[in-house]
Amino acid sequence: MSNWEEWSFGMVEGVGEERRGASxxxxxxxxLVLYQCPKLRALPPLGLLxxxxxxxxxxxxxxxxxxxxFPKLEQLDLWSMDYWEEWSFGMVKRVGKKSRGAPxxxxxxxxLVLYECPKLRALPxGLQHATNLQEWNIHDAHNLKxxxxxxxxxxxxxxxxxxxxxxxxxxxxxFLEVRLSSSTETSTTDADGQxxxxxxxxxxxxxxxxxxxxxLKEFQLRCSLPVLKTxxxxxxxxxxxxxxxxxxxxxxxxxxxxxxxxxYTKDPPTFKMHIEE
Numbered sequence: 001m002s003n004w005e006e007w008s009f010g011m012v013e014g015v016g017e018e019r020r021g022a023s024x025x026x027x028x029x030x031x032l033v034l035y036q037c038p039k040l041r042a043l044p045p046l047g048l049l050x051x052x053x054x055x056x057x058x059x060x061x062x063x064x065x066x067x068x069x070f071p072k073l074e075q076l077d078l079w080s081m082d083y084w085e086e087w088s089f090g091m092v093k094r095v096g097k098k099s100r101g102a103p104x105x106x107x108x109x110x111x112l113v114l115y116e117c118p119k120l121r122a123l124p125x126g127l128q129h130a131t132n133l134q135e136w137n138i139h140d141a142h143n144l145k146x147x148x149x150x151x152x153x154x155x156x157x158x159x160x161x162x163x164x165x166x167x168x169x170x171x172x173x174x175f176l177e178v179r180l181s182s183s184t185e186t187s188t189t190d191a192d193g194q195x196x197x198x199x200x201x202x203x204x205x206x207x208x209x210x211x212x213x214x215x216l217k218e219f220q221l222r223c224s225l226p227v228l229k230t231x232x233x234x235x236x237x238x239x240x241x242x243x244x245x246x247x248x249x250x251x252x253x254x255x256x257x258x259x260x261x262x263x264y265t266k267d268p269p270t271f272k273m274h275i276e277e
Contacts, residue, residue, distance in 0.1 A: 034060060053108075057081070071106065077113040084117050087124045106130035118142040154215075167205050173213050178202060179222040196226035198237065206240040218246040225251050225277075231262055233271065242266070 031054040034040070038061040049072065056077040057063075065086045066078075078084070109130045114120070114137070121143050127133075128149035136150070137157035146166040147156070153170055159179035180199070197203075209216050219241065228251050230237040241247045247264040263272045 030054065032056070034058065038062060060084075072108060073106065074108050075111040075113075076109060077115075078117060079113070079115045081117045081120070083119060085119045085121055087120060087122075107132065109133050111135040112137075114138045114141060116140045120144060123147075164199070164201055167201050168212070170213060172215050174215050174217045175220075176205075176213075176216060176218070177220040180224070180227065196224055197230065198227060203237075203240075206237075206244075209240070210243045216244055219244050219248075221247075221249045222252060223249065225260055225275075228260055228262060229275070232273065232275075 028051055029049050030051050032049075032052060033056045035058045037057075038059060040060050041062045043063065043066065052072050054075045054077075055073055056075075056079070058079045059081075061080075061082045063081060064083055065088070066084065106127070107130070110132050112130075112133060112135070116139060118140060120141055123144065128151065130150075131152050133150060133152055135155040136153060137159075138144075138161065139157075139159040141161050142163060144161065145163050147158075147164070147168075147170070148166060149169045151169075151171060154172055155175040155177075156170065156173060157177040158164070158167075159177075160181045162181070180202075198206075205213075206219070228249050229235055231241060231247075231249050232238060241264060243266070244264075245266045247262070249262040251260040253259055257276050258274065260275045261273065264270065
């Protein structure tokens with residue numbers, strides 16, 4: 001589908017009746033996968049498909065804007081959208097500090113995957129009203145800076161997100177997975193010289209977990225060996241994982257040796273480690 005440029009459901013029942021026409025074309029479609037459509041410039045109103053529950057789009061490089069096309073979806077995967085810049089739910093009117101109409105957005109969405117969307121500037125206003133969203137995995141979102149106000153989210157995966165600054169208000173989060181690249185780890189100079197450390201957003205998130213993420217049951221981290229060592233029992237970050245029921249920290253897969261790791265459980269208390277230089 002490398003030359004596919006335009007897609008429209010057309011006017012099946014006459015002027016002004018595109019909505020019913022779209023529904024009649026594919027009335028029972030529940031899953032749609034679009035793969036390698038680099039010239040496709042825009043999506044049709046997919047939300048008009050009455051039974052569409054899963055949508056996966058891979059490498060639709062020409063799409064720059066995605067709007068409110070997905071009110072029926074339960075799972076949405078967007079992969080390798082190299083030029084996608086804007087995700088908007090359209091007209092959401094503000095009344096004071098509230099957004100009128102926002103609770104109707106993505107009412108059934110339970111899983112969201114964003115993978116390699118380097119130009120996406122912001123998450124859509126009103127995403128916090130996707131009240132059934134429970135699982136979100138996001139990789140290589142180079143321009144996004146924050147995650148907040150997702151009251152129903154239970155599982156969050158964050159990988160290679162160099163500009164992330166704030167993660168907060170995830171009251172029901174139970175599982176957190178983070179992969180830090182060399183660009184997301186930071187360094188500081190102390191008496192012993194240069195020392196790698198956690199990015200500030202993750203440090204604050206873990207420090208505040210006992211009060212702000214009381215539901216957190218498991219934390220997984222992939223990082224460099226210097227950062228991993230900060231979680232040893234004599235390290236500066238050991239206190240911030242002690243309250244988490246289950247923790248796994250693993251070094252990036254090194255060449256020609258077994259990766260170092262830490263495994264900790266709170267109850268019954270166990271601490272296992274393997275460190276290789």
